[in-house]
Amino acid sequence: NAGVTQTPKFRILKIGQSMTLQCAQDMNHNYMYWYRQDPGMGLKLIYYSVGAGITDKGEVPNGYNVSRSTTEDFPLRLELAAPSQTSVYFCASLGQGSTDTQYFGPGTRLTVL
Amino acid sequence: GEDVEQSLFLSVREGDSSVINCTYTDSSSTYLYWYKQEPGAGLQLLTYIFSNMDMKQDQRLTVLLNKKDKHLSLRIADTQTGDSAIYFCAETFSGNTGKLIFGQGTTLQVKP
Numbered sequence: 019n020a021g022v023t024q025t026p027k028f029r030i031l032k033i034g035q036s037m038t039l040q041c042a043q044d045m046n047h048n049y050m051y052w053y054r055q056d057p058g059m060g061l062k063l064i065y066y067s068v069g070a071g072i073t074d075k076g077e078v079p080n081g082y083n084v085s086r087s088t089t090e091d092f093p094l095r096l097e098l099a100a101p102s103q104t105s106v107y108f109c110a111s112l113g114q115g116s117t118d119t120q121y122f123g124p125g126t127r128l129t130v131l
Numbered sequence: 132g133e134d135v136e137q138s139l140f141l142s143v144r145e146g147d148s149s150v151i152n153c154t155y156t157d158s159s160s161t162y163l164y165w166y167k168q169e170p171g172a173g174l175q176l177l178t179y180i181f182s183n184m185d186m187k188q189d190q191r192l193t194v195l196l197n198k199k200d201k202h203l204s205l206r207i208a209d210t211q212t213g214d215s216a217i218y219f220c221a222e223t224f225s226g227n228t229g230k231l232i233f234g235q236g237t238t239l240q241v242k243p
Contacts, residue, residue, distance in 0.1 A: 108173060
């Protein structure tokens with residue numbers, strides 16, 4: 019299994035540009051999550067999904083959109099990039115089992131100038 | 132609301148024990164986790180403890196949970212330079228769709 023994969027690894031955007039951060043998992047997990055990590059901070063939840071076709075807002079959803087058309091993929095869309103969205107973005111999926119362990123992708127480092 | 136707090140920095144000598152502390156506010160948490168993040172990398176699950184446990188040991192790692200004080204700690208025995216990283220505690224709740232609430236992370240510096 020590849021686990022949770024994210025693309026791209028790095029990206030620089032200009033203010034007002036848009037982009038999609040890709041996330042995929044091959045573990046057949048129902049639950050998937052997008053977090054952002056600002057310097058010196060913990061992770062904040064942006065959006066999450068409990069299954070294909072179902073998404074919901076997390077703690078910091080403003081400026082982002084998501085979709086979940088398949089179990090495997092959970093892309094995160096930035097429509098009008100702002101400097102405040104400069105961050106490292108992590109995707110995660112939830113394993114099924116007694117520990118309810120989340121598996122994290124390697125992250126996407128985004129800079130908005 | 133839910134809140135998780137950690138001290139920001141800890142420095143130890145190689146071979147010493149490290150103790151990283153975490154406090155949380157919501158007593159309804161079900162699982163509490165410790166994640167490790169090395170520079171430029173994602174989060175790696177180190178260990179976890181169910182909320183009805185007091186202690187869990189896993190090789191060099193010991194997790195202690197004081198539910199009364201809402202305090203969680205991670206002890207690393209015989210700390211090595213490879214243990215230098217940021218350590219995050221996190222909690223999740225029953226019926227909460229697996230969402231994790233993270234602390235801000237503790238940077239562990241291990242000096243040779």
